[in-house]
Amino acid sequence: MQANNNKKFMSDINVTPLVDVMLVLLIIFMVTAPMMMQGVEVNLPQTTVKPIKTREDPLILTVNKKREIYLENYRIELDGLEKKVKKIFQNRRDKEILLRADKDVPYGFVIKVISRIKRAGIDKLGMVTEPVD
Secondary structure, eight states, X not given: OOOOOOOXXXXXXXXXXXXXXXXXXXXXXXXXXXXXXOOOOOOOOEEOOOOOOOSSOOEEEEEOTTOOEEETTEEEOHHHHHHHHHHHHXXXXXXXXXXXXXXXXXXXXXXXXXXXXXXXXXXXXXXXXXXXX
């Protein structure tokens, strides 16, 4: 006697669990993405100027109310700013920095920071502000 094996393997992929997992991951990332924003907290001045469009992500230099200077999220001293910026931009073609200075920082200190950036050979320096509501 022969055993009748009429069972066939199912070759279709069940995508329902995959879609469920992907939707859950999408929701998790949508909820957590705004919380991932980091940076030094500064009170920016307000203007009515339109935003500038850049080709790549520029380096962000922040000066807070206590006159502390941060390159992205790393604190540096004013004396070491020029050397650090030169080192970072030595192999970049577009030399662009965005300066985020607290509106309560004295104008003279901001000018000192700008002069160190310009001495480092930076071509473009943008000032970050908040739009007026």
